[in-house]
Amino acid sequence: MTSKITYLGNLRTESEHIQSGSKIFTDAPLDNNGKGEAFSPTDLVANALGACMFTIMAIKAETMKIDLSQSTATVTKVMGVNPRRIVAIQITFEMNFEADKKIKTILEKTAMNCPVHASLHPEIKKEIIFNWK
DSSP: OOEEEEEEETTEEEEEETTTOOEEEEEOOGGGTSOOOSOOHHHHHHHHHHHHHHHHHHHHHHHTTOOOTTOEEEEEEEEETTTTEEEEEEEEEEEOSOOOHHHHHHHHHHHTTOHHHHHSOTTSEEEEEEEEO
């Protein structure tokens, strides 16, 4: 078992990660009857893409003796209607170190092969930008 989700009422859930006991909450977004007081489930999907890409890059970077610490990413989720679904995820990475063309290519290709990227429906547009120091 990976997690346990409890519906708390008022369109809010609590998810507990079984192995660690850490918890996250979701709330329906303002544009879908919610309060927008926490990540929405679709926010988590978009955020998972950025987090996965960072994690996979960091694994590869460690083998290359490169530290990605203090690099950041901004994530924007774009929703569609009829049906309501994620139509695009925009991520801009701000890499906090200088890298030559070879390292940039290796890390960018690695990021684009993360498991979340591979799991998302191909119709979801993924706009990924890497800004290097």
